[in-house]
Amino acid sequence: MRFLVHQDDFAIDEVSNLNPKSFQLNSTTSVNQLKLSFYSLLSQIGELIQLDNSMNWEELQNLTGSDDVIFASFHETPPPGLACRFLKHSLGSLMVVGGFLGAWEFRSSSCNMVTSPKQAEQLREGLRIACPAVGVLPPEIKNDVFFLSNPKAKEIARDRYSIDKSIFHIVYAGRIIANKGLTQLVRALNLWPVNNAMLSVVGNFEPDFFIYQSNAYNTTFDSFFKREVLERTSSLNIRMHQALPHEQLREVYWSADCFAYPSFHEDENFGLAPREAMLCGIPSVVTDFCGLGQLAGSKGGIVRTYPTLGGIRYSLLELKDKIHEIGSLSEFQKAEASELNSDFVIDECDQAKALLSLKTSVIELLSKTPGDIPLSGWRSENRINRWAEVGPDSFKKAIKMKKAPTPESLFVDGTGCMDNNKWFSDIHFMKAIQGFYTTLPETPTAQLGNCYRGFWRVSLWHDERALVEFGFPGPRVKRFNQKQWNCITSIVKPGNCNEIIFVPKNSESLLIIQDLMELGYLVPDKF
Secondary structure (H helix, E strand, O other): OEEEEEOOOOOHHHHOOOOHHHOOOOOOOHHHHHHHHHHHHHHHHOEEEEEOOOOOHHHHHHHHOOOOEEEEEOOOOOOOOOOOOEEEEOOOHHHOHHHHOOOOOOOOOEEEEEOOHHHHHHHHHHHHHHOOEEEEOOOOOOOOOOOOOOHHHHHHHHHHOOOOOOOEEEEEEOOEOHHHOHHHHHHHHHHOOOOOEEEEEEOOEOOOOEEOOOOEEOOOHHHHHHHHHHOOOOOOEEEEEOOOOHHHHHHHHHOOOEEEEOOOOOOOOOOHHHHHHHHOOOOEEEEOOHHHHHHHHOOOEEEOOEEEOOEEEOOHHHHHHHHHHHHOOOHHHHHHHHHHHHHHHHHHOOHHHHHHHHHHHHHHHHOOOOOOOOOOOOOOHHHHHHHHHHOOHHHHHHHHOOOOOOOOOOOOOOOOOOOOOOOOOHHHHHHHHHOOOOOOOOOOOOOOOOOEEEOOEEEEEHHHOEEEEEOOOOOEEEEOOHHHHHHHHHOEEEOHHHOEEEOOOOHHHHHHHHHHHHOOOEEEOOO
């Protein structure tokens, strides 16, 4: 077996010795750690061949036409006009609109590798006959660095970070960006306090990190976080730490009682941090969005999710409840959960199993002919027509709504997608894709008597007859006519921490609440 790899995809010289620990890829990002694992495993299956400008076209065609050759890719695509078998590590691309518009991923002689069986299952169920070939390749996890502690090591770790025995220590580790759910976590723990709780946040702000959902960046999230989270926290003690080396991070995990990771990040395809914490014996509370949903088989807390035009949403009350459940575990239950969770992650990320899974996908792909050359590139009309013919109903709806304007108040001014797409509605296509990976495929229906609150902090602006969301990016402003304003002000009630809640009491107020849920402003306490 031979794998053709574009020279820009990785540093081929460093892979030739087949020693995964000595690879030096083009950068040190977490993405390239996945790349390292991918090409390391491929190198155990067959020969890696570098594609560069020195290879002439005839030689390239003969190579890809051979029975044992696959074009393997992380970021790069085959040269235009080249017939080949295509093996793609999808990363999070099949969680956003862009991943469904490329020329190569949905061919009969292509295979897309995803990081969890859960995502593969969700894609197959969501796309049905339109689903491409999908294989599963979980990443390597450092279980030689992250492992179970003993009582003495845990005591030392808590002493090192001055965590008293009476403290319920919650840890978040990872990128500090807007859609990892940190703001929602802190709000939930202030709205419904946990006795003696303390939150340690480990990581760095990433101002240049792109927010796909709103076509914006995390440029000022550090100042937002200071203003909206750190300065507004009422009962929750928060400690901030810079990103730590693995050995120090392990000690932070050992000092913890709970790991919280309520992410609604658009391409959360796996989630290494909660799995590292689980290896260290710490129960995790996560959302069930895509790759995090795989953790439903472990002992921890799973927060249900649903899609909206404004992105993934969940109940803050349910997030609080799941953390409270971890806090109420007995010592025996904690010990039992630690062993089960560690074993779960070790088995899930077993690289011997990953190698077998990858090899199975490779053998299946080699059984196919090199396949047709894609007829066109990005946003092909042919592919959009195919989605209209065999795609799921949610895709067909997005295509039918191609001329629909973007709902007013969905985006902060200056952000969002442009209404120049002649094939489909971007926002509805994105919601349809996210609906594959959430607990519910649609926004839940508003109910009389239920309690609704802002996913981010919200307030009423009486002079403008508007609801203001202090989110990121933001603030967003939803304005109402006089009749709607009279209705919404009649159902508003004071909540904890000087926040407001809404309790619909008639059909008119239900319509307003439903619209605010669909836009992602409000979430239900229960659904």
